[in-house]
Amino acid sequence: MEQEFVLTLGQRMLEVTTMLTAPLLIPALLIGLLVGMFQAATQINEMTLSFIPKLAIVGIALVVAGPWMLTTLISFTKELYQNIPALIG
Template identity: 80%
Template structure:
């Protein structure tokens, strides 16, 4: 196993993690920003007001993007397992 091979696997892993995390984090960030602006405009400082919409949007995104995320993770895992003989030899 060469250092280049390990770096390639690490790079691919970071790409997959970014692809899987972005659909969840970006909508949560946008909803948090909108709720924060609403709280600043109305001077309502309630912690659950920002938490509940974020959880709801993450749940909706998981329902919509979940199958794609699972397929991406399975294909990456399958690629790693298929290359195990290359790790050993």
């Protein structure tokens, strides 16, 4: 196994991981920020208040971006299987 191949594979795996997690994490972060600002403005210090909106937005994002995420993961897996002969010899 060549070092260049392993590094390229590692870089590609990190790229796919970032692409798959971004559609779920970014909306959750934004909703958390908005709920935090609301809590700070109204001085409501309820810890569970931000959980339900985050859960809802992640569910919506999963429904919207789920097919794209699945297609991306399947194409990456196919790419890995096609590179198995390069790993062996």
